[in-house]
Amino acid sequence: MYLAADLLNANPGLIVWIAVVFTGFVLLLRKFAWGPIVSALEEREQTIANSINRAEAALAESKRLQESNTQARRKAEQEAQRLVRKAREEAEALRAQEVQRTREEINALRAQAREEIARDKDSALQQLRGEVADLAILAAERILMESLNAKRHHTLVDRFIDDLSSRKGDAPPYEA
Numbered sequence: 457m458y459l460a461a462d463l464l465n466a467n468p469g470l471i472v473w474i475a476v477v478f479t480g481f482v483l484l485l486r487k488f489a490w491g492p493i494v495s496a497l498e499e500r501e502q503t504i505a506n507s508i509n510r511a512e513a514a515l516a517e518s519k520r521l522q523e524s525n526t527q528a529r530r531k532a533e534q535e536a537q538r539l540v541r542k543a544r545e546e547a548e549a550l551r552a553q554e555v556q557r558t559r560e561e562i563n564a565l566r567a568q569a570r571e572e573i574a575r576d577k578d579s580a581l582q583q584l585r586g587e588v589a590d591l592a593i594l595a596a597e598r599i600l601m602e603s604l605n606a607k608r609h610h611t612l613v614d615r616f617i618d619d620l621s622s623r624k625g626d627a628p629p630y631e632a
Contacts, residue, residue, distance in 0.1 A: 591620070 598612060 595616060598616065
């Protein structure tokens with residue numbers, strides 16, 4: 457029991473030695489362990505701070521690039537819309553030119569057709585006048601060749617009408 461009783465009593469020599477050993481241990485820890493641990497923690501803290509700074513800079517750059525890309529996309533969309541609008545206007549102008557050119561060609565063809573019809577009409581009228589004049593001369597010639605009594609005159613006219621309806625243009629005139 458003596459051992460247990462000594463544990464409860466304070467021994468001044470033991471306290472001094474414990475204090476000396478504890479102080480020595482703290483000094484050794486401070487020199488060999490505390491310095492490297494603190495410097496490692498400070499280095500780690502600096503690395504983390506640098507990483508955070510780089511991440512913030514990268515985030516700011518990313519936001520700047522995103523805004524730049526958004527503006528570039530908007531400009532590209534506006535340019536594309538302008539080009540589409542310009543192409544539509546040019547296509548409409550080209551279509552209007554083609555419509556106008558087609559109308560002018562149609563009007564020119566109409567005028568040309570009218571001129572041809574007028575020439576053909578004049579030619580047909582001239583030909584008809586010539587044939588009517590020839591027929592009139594032929595009829596006058598036959599009338600003068602025949603005696604002018606009524607019976608012969610009717611017979612001559614009937615034959616002449618029959619001859620006209622059966623004749624095809626170049627047949628020789630009927631002679632009595």
